[in-house]
């Protein structure tokens with residue numbers, strides 16, 4: 001481990017987070033699950049601000065999976081309302097922090113008025129020079145890969161691409177995350193050791209950090225601890241020598 005100065009020099013460029021444990025946080029307190037989601041939004045605000053202050057360039061949050069549509073109707077409705085409110089209320093805070101807003105996933109599955117608010121938030125923040133915040137909504141990594149395969153097949157059929165030229169770069173550019181570098185660090189809260197269909201292609205070489213805390217309890221200090229843990233790791237990308245010296 002290096003000194004603090006070295007630590008500050010190695011901020012991961014892209015951090016992705018699986019925000020888990022909202023329901024259990026609420027249950028622990030004898031509250032309905034939705035209260036955990038409500039509190040989870042406060043954590044999002046704090047972590048976006050912290051990531052931005054620390055110089056993280058890309059932050060990608062797993063906010064709603066394709067599988068989440070199978071939750072009870074009232075919970076899905078509550079999550080959609082929260083998202084709608086988030087888009088209405090956070091714009092000021094995003095701009096104050098110079099954050100550019102982005103989404104990935106099957107956005108067409110979301111209610112029309114939310115799609116419109118997303119479009120507006122993306123437009124209103126498109127010139128912000130700071131952190132790129134990406135919310136994964138109605139997202140499934142396997143569906144993303146199927147969509148990418150279809151896109152590449154279409155190009156082959158139209159003779160715009162020869163199938164023998166398909167390589168990792170082509171696939172990366174066909175994914176929803178075409179404009180993002182791969183995550184350097186994947187954080188998951190609530191102690192679960194799973195990747196839950198999140199950015200499966202993109203996290204090939206990501207460092208994984210699991211926090212035992214439920215998402216609503218995850219603080220700025222916990223996020224900084226995850227960054228410090230990342231900075232202590234030696235990333236080799238399958239090689240033997242220390243990658244940073246190459």
Ligand code: FPP
Nearest residue numbers: 019020021022023024037040063082083086
């Ligand atoms: C997982 O907790 C959490 C989610 C469903 C995604 C995160 C959602 C939020 C933080 C709130 C809404 C987000 C926005 C952007 C408005 P869980 O319900 O799976 O918890 P459990 O595993 O304890 O049941």
